[in-house]
Amino acid sequence: MIRISLRRHPRFFRPGFIGPILLVIIWSLAHTAHWVTPRLLPGPLETFNAFLQSIADGSLWGDFIQTVLRTVYSFMIAAIIGIPLGITIGSSKLIYRSVEFIIDFFRSTPATALFPLFLLIFGIGEESKIAIAAFSACLVIVFNVAYGVMNARQTRILAAKVMGASQWRILRDVLLYESLPQTFIGLRLGVSYALVVIIVAEMFIGSSTGMGHRIIDAEQVYNLAEMYSSIIVTGCIGYLINFIFLIVERHFIKWSGK
Incomplete structure (x- = not known):
């Protein structure tokens, strides 16, 4: 009877639920056992109530959007x-070697270190936040797209050349499709980088809206339940965006690895 029940209701026994449940249990134990002072770590129920309150009063939606x-x-x-630039760079080893140091240098430089530069160029406003986030994401996308193009299967490229395909046709019909799996990896990493930089920019670059501003504002007034609930919402944004990209990737690149 137990085996029949498990087969009929497999959705209740998905391993993916184990991690969040364990996290909530450990969080509850840390709060009730005073492993961390309750003044610094509100309990899950208190945090959840703060989340519901922010939804009810409508204050969360504007920052979220x-x-x-x-x-x-x-x-x-x-x-x-990033995508066309990565394809162009990856299609020529000479171009790639010429710009490899520049890409790796800025990709390894923390985005927060570039805040003053972008503030000087774009000023304190929406433009600077979006520009620095786009710059960080673009470097990751360029690197992954170029890597995907450079590691395209040579047998398919040779087959296209044998059949008389031009360089443009090889680039469009072979290299572009061959690079798609690595391109999607770059896109997922890029959107994650963009979200992280946007949150940090909202905290420190004169923002009056956004989840980053909401987190830092709650911390300054010592509303820790609100702060933790906003952090969780921010994490959910990143998780959902990554999940959407995985679905799209699995749908459009079924041939990956074949």
């Missing part, structure tokens, strides 16, 4: 610039 919009704008700019 602003953060998502800024992330989407910066990611779109990064993708529009």
Whole structure:
């Protein structure tokens, strides 16, 4: 009877639920056992009540939407610039070797260190937040797209050349499709980078809206339940965006690895 019940209701026994449940249990134990002082670590129920209150009074939605919009704008700019640039760089080893140091240098430089530069160029406003996030995401996308193009299967490229395909046809019909799996990896990493930079920018670059501003504002007035609930919402944004990209990737790149 137990085996029949498990087969009929497999959705209740998914391993993916184990991690969140364990996290809530450990969180509850840490709060009730005073492993961390309750003044610094509110319990899950208190945090959840703060989350419900922010939804009920409507204060969460505006910040949530602003953060998502800024992330989407910066990611779109990064993708529009990064994908064709990565294909161009990856299609020629000479070009790649020429710009490899520049890409790796800025990709390894923390985005927060570039805040003053972007503030000087774009000023204190939406433009600077979106620009620095797009820049960080673009570097990741360029690197992964170029890597995907450079590691395209040579047998398919040779087959296209044997059949008389031009360089443009090889680039469009072979290299572009061969690089798609690595391109999607770059896109997922890029949107994650964009979200992280947007949150940090909302904290420290004169923002009056957004989840980053909401987190730092709650911390300054010592509303820790609100702070933790906002952090969790921010994590959920990142998780959902990554989950959407995984679904799209699995749908459009079923041939990956074949």
